[in-house]
Amino acid sequence: MAAISFAGERHALAAGETVLECLERTDHEIPFSCRNGTCLTCMMRLRTGTLPEASQAGLREGQKQQGYFLPCVCRPNVDLEIEAPADAELFGRAMVSEVTQLTLSVCRLRLRTATPLFYHAGQFINLRRGDGLVRSYSLASVPRFDDALELHVKRLAGGRMSNWICHELAVGEPLDIQGPNGDCYYIGGEPDRPLLLIGNGSGLAPLYGILRDALADGHKGPIHLYHGSRTAMGLYYGDELQALAKANKNFQYVACLSGDEGGAVPGARAGRAETVALAEHRDLSGWRVYLCGYPPMVQTAKKLAFLAGAALQDILTDAFELRDLRRLRRD
Amino acid sequence: MSESLFQRIGGTVAVDAAVDLFYRKVLMDPHVMHFFDSTDMDDQRAKQKSFLTMAFGGPHEYTGQDLRAAHAPLVADGLNDSHFDRVAGHLQATLEELEVDENCIAEVMAIAGGTRDDVLNR
Ligand code: HEM
Ligand code: FES
Numbered sequence: 246m247a248a249i250s251f252a253g254e255r256h257a258l259a260a261g262e263t264v265l266e267c268l269e270r271t272d273h274e275i276p277f278s279c280r281n282g283t284c285l286t287c288m289m290r291l292r293t294g295t296l297p298e299a300s301q302a303g304l305r306e307g308q309k310q311q312g313y314f315l316p317c318v319c320r321p322n323v324d325l326e327i328e329a330p331a332d333a334e335l336f337g338r339a340m341v342s343e344v345t346q347l348t349l350s351v352c353r354l355r356l357r358t359a360t361p362l363f364y365h366a367g368q369f370i371n372l373r374r375g376d377g378l379v380r381s382y383s384l385a386s387v388p389r390f391d392d393a394l395e396l397h398v399k400r401l402a403g404g405r406m407s408n409w410i411c412h413e414l415a416v417g418e419p420l421d422i423q424g425p426n427g428d429c430y431y432i433g434g435e436p437d438r439p440l441l442l443i444g445n446g447s448g449l450a451p452l453y454g455i456l457r458d459a460l461a462d463g464h465k466g467p468i469h470l471y472h473g474s475r476t477a478m479g480l481y482y483g484d485e486l487q488a489l490a491k492a493n494k495n496f497q498y499v500a501c502l503s504g505d506e507g508g509a510v511p512g513a514r515a516g517r518a519e520t521v522a523l524a525e526h527r528d529l530s531g532w533r534v535y536l537c538g539y540p541p542m543v544q545t546a547k548k549l550a551f552l553a554g555a556a557l558q559d560i561l562t563d564a565f566e567l568r569d570l571r572r573l574r575r576d
Numbered sequence: 577m578s579e580s581l582f583q584r585i586g587g588t589v590a591v592d593a594a595v596d597l598f599y600r601k602v603l604m605d606p607h608v609m610h611f612f613d614s615t616d617m618d619d620q621r622a623k624q625k626s627f628l629t630m631a632f633g634g635p636h637e638y639t640g641q642d643l644r645a646a647h648a649p650l651v652a653d654g655l656n657d658s659h660f661d662r663v664a665g666h667l668q669a670t671l672e673e674l675e676v677d678e679n680c681i682a683e684v685m686a687i688a689g690g691t692r693d694d695v696l697n698r
Contacts, residue, residue, distance in 0.1 A: 547617060548603070548617065551596075551599075551600065551603070551617065552600055552603060552604060554600075556596050557596060557599075557617060557618065557621050
């Protein structure tokens with residue numbers, strides 16, 4: 246079995262164990278959130294040894310070269326010497342500039358950073374509050390339009406971060422941010438490619454950014470955005486999206502209601518956004534598809550979009566993890 | 577020197593062209609799709625590329641023993657000749673759709689056929 250050296254100690258890994266699990270077993274406090282390689286919260290750095298490819302899969306090229314890796318998905322074959330990255334390498338400072346309720350359960354958080362963040366609309370950042378709790382949120386803002394970073398926070402039952410943001414966080418308070426991360430964003434240079442954007446609930450956040458980025462880039466191909474919600478009250482930014490649809494002939498906005506009101510609300514389609522979207526677009530060959538929301542919808546829609554002809558590398562996803570519902574470690 | 581089968585088919589470009597077509601056929605075939613119900617489609621796609629590279633006579637590092645190991649859990653789940661024939665059929669249909677030359681198709685099918693005993697762990 247391989248072993249890891251960390252903070253002057255050496256620990257042998259148990260069979261099948263990840264580096265994160267091993268460090269927890271040996272009483273090290275490593276920040277984590279998703280535990281599946283998505284959120285980058287647990288990022289550490291290699292000193293010596295060879296990393297398994299999977300432990301760097303979600304990282305940028307520069308990060309890989311500097312030896313960053315994700316201990317939650319790292320099952321090494323050889324001994325590794327590792328270190329926690331210096332905090333300043335990963336986290337920067339931001340200040341809350343606005344908290345606004347958008348729907349009963351979604352609020353908009355705007356942040357300003359001391360130094361500008363270079364990002365693409367649709368990527369995600371990690372927020373860390375004073376006690377070390379970390380959560381990921383997608384960027385609805387577009388660098389060329391918005392000075393502030395905009396995030397849509399869905400309040401989850403029992404969600405420590407989301408409830409705190411929506412109820413307690415006040416303008417002027419500081420937050421640490423890490424990022425940008427992820428590859429779910431508008432890719433320029435193909436102005437004629439048709440785009441299908443599907444999101445449920447606060448999954449609209451990255452899509453709202455991607456859409457405005459695409460339009461501002463002069464995208465000419467058709468863009469169809471399907472926003473799904475159970476209730477009409479859960480739909481937000483309807484006016485903004487309708488205005489964009491009016492101003493841009495190639496953009497169509499479709500609201501979908503999966504609950505009882507489906508069909509009763511003028512202008513909205515009845516059914517789940519992914520079901521309606523894929524029924525209205527049966528041939529997706531040559532399309533780029535963006536899927537944002539909870540993992541089961543993202544997984545199902547990804548398979549259906551692929552079977553409808555979209556190439557797998559043209560299906561970009563932002564799957565929200567239900568981090569607050571996970572079993573908490575040792576408490 | 578005459579070109580290898582892999583070169584004549586078009587190398588990695590051909591693999592890229594074939595992989596989505598082939599994967600789609602497999603996922604839509606009720607007879608075999610349950611073997612491919614992996615949650616991570618990108619991971620599956622990478623494995624399909626390995627499969628195609630091998631069948632196209634391209635560079636690969638798989639031994640018969642590796643093929644046995646990769647498919648042993650599937651055999652335990654009932655993988656048999658009928659499934660093998662379906663997958664081979666999808667491979668052939670993919671190549672025909674891409675208008676690959678008949679002789680090349682025959683060579684590919686011979687390579688794939690030659691792995692039957694390893695894949696089925698016999
Ligand atoms: C025609 C001959 C076949 C060849 C040459 C072949 C080759 C391969 C190769 C090279 C891999 C990748 C192994 C790895 O890197 O882990 C693989 C994986 C796989 N094959 Fe095949 N295969 C064949 C037939 C089949 C058939 C008939 C089925 C099922 C109907 C099948 C189902 C799978 C599955 C599900 C995996 C992924 C296993 C995993 O996730 O670890 N294969 N195959
Ligand atoms: S906890 Fe490791 S990437 Fe999310």
